[in-house]
Ligand SMILES: [Zn+2]
């Protein structure tokens with residue numbers, strides 16, 4: 001499967017001469033296997049950059065499945081600006097966590113409506129279908145998808161995708177416990193032995209100490225999750241919007257040293273980075 005990053009920031013979109021290499025759009029990843037509709041991981045401000053029209057015969061309607069982790073703005077703000085949803089014939093299935101009050105659809109309907117957006121959700125031309133998930137095993141085309149709750153702020157899930165001969169875990173936002181000394185069992189289940197783990201790495205240790213309950217974890221905690229789960233490659237993700245390109249380069253060097261190089265390869269997600277993920281025999 002082909003995994004491509006369209007947005008790699010957490011919290012809010014940012015654009016500055018100091019972050020151009022990694023990019024300033026928020027959480028958006030596409031996963032593609034030829035012959036099947038793409039999976040979109042989150043719908044942040046990078047998703048309008050995704051264009052599958054090259055692989056789609058002219059005139060055939062857009063079809064995709066979005067796996068959304070939670071409804072914080074950095075994960076959903078791209079949806080109303082994603083051109084295919086305004087085309088007749090589009091079918092977009094959105095999976096995401098049920099809300100404390102109401103359905104997943106209710107949550108999106110509260111965002112996509114005037115005065116925040118010119119149209120209400122039910123007047124959007126494409127057919128958008130919503131599916132509430134929490135602790136589930138799904139079959140989407142030939143993809144096997146596992147869903148587990150992930151500690152964060154508000155209802156949040158993570159995903160494991162087994163598809164096209166590769167495995168991926170996607171943990172976009174992850175509240176580490178005080179002391180950073182244990183890992184949620186459901187998270188470890190999603191990440192066990194994956195070829196690619198995309199895991200948030202929002203804070204340094206000093207930042208985490210100042211914001212211990214803001215819903216996130218540290219770079220070294222992401223490395224810890226990858227090592228304990230036996231992930232082959234860790235891709236640091238959901239970068240803090242204030243992190244410059246040079247800061248990120250330095251954090252990757254530190255994380256590689258911590259990982260020890262033995263089992264887990266470490267990299268940082270960047271806009272436009274595309275990885276071919278295949279299980280090694
Ligand atoms: Zn986030």
Ligand SMILES: [Zn+2]
Nearest residue numbers: 072152173215
């Ligand atoms: Zn969040």
